[in-house]
Amino acid sequence: MSDFPKATAGIDPYRSFKFRVKWDGRYVAAISKVSGLSRSTKIVAHRSGGDPSGPRRMPGQSEYEAITLERGVTHDPAFEQWANKVWDYHNTVSEEGSSSGNKDVSLKDFRKDIVLEVYNEAGQLVMAYNIYRCWVSEYQAMPELDANSNAVAIQSLVLQNEGWERSV
Numbered sequence: 778m779s780d781f782p783k784a785t786a787g788i789d790p791y792r793s794f795k796f797r798v799k800w801d802g803r804y805v806a807a808i809s810k811v812s813g814l815s816r817s818t819k820i821v822a823h824r825s826g827g828d829p830s831g832p833r834r835m836p837g838q839s840e841y842e843a844i845t846l847e848r849g850v851t852h853d854p855a856f857e858q859w860a861n862k863v864w865d866y867h868n869t870v871s872e873e874g875s876s877s878g879n880k881d882v883s884l885k886d887f888r889k890d891i892v893l894e895v896y897n898e899a900g901q902l903v904m905a906y907n908i909y910r911c912w913v914s915e916y917q918a919m920p921e922l923d924a925n926s927n928a929v930a931i932q933s934l935v936l937q938n939e940g941w942e943r944s945v
Contacts, residue, residue: 791903795896798846800889800911805855809931810847811893814906814941816840843914843935850919850930860916860934862887888912891936892944905945911936 798805819837848856888910895904915935922930 797894799892806853807848807851812845815842841938841940845935847933860913906941907944908938908941910939
């Protein structure tokens with residue numbers, strides 16, 4: 778029996794075109810591209826005074842790169858609603874710190890945990906990543922429009938996050 782029962786031949790890598798993204802317990806419509814999950818760890822150099830060798834290196838703080846989600850423009854308002862959580866908050870507080878505008882603004886859903894699921898060619902779930910405490914730092918509602926092109930209108934979110942881990 779193969780160690781990889783969901784792989785087509787046990788050695789073939791998974792393709793990058795079968796995936797779904799979920800937040801708030803539901804799948805988000807029409808996502809066509811997700812940037813890679815990337816983490817980097819800073820290096821802390823340390824040298825003892827009496828040690829003749831070079832400095833020792835230890836792992837320092839880890840940082841998780843922002844994740845970009847892209848999708849074709851649809852009637853689904855999920856991207857815009859989430860992006861507006863940040864925008865609405867900052868636009869309701871004046872420079873003096875007093876609230877001016879929507880008094881019902883809440884940051885309750887400001888951060889979301891999302892799930893990135895990857896499927897094999899047979900449609901079986903083969904891996905999933907939980908991505909924690911994401912929030913929208915950039916939002917593109919509409920791309921440049923061009924009457925001479927034959928392209929899909931794409932909107933995008935750039936998500937800051939505080940880490941991820943594989944769950945499947």
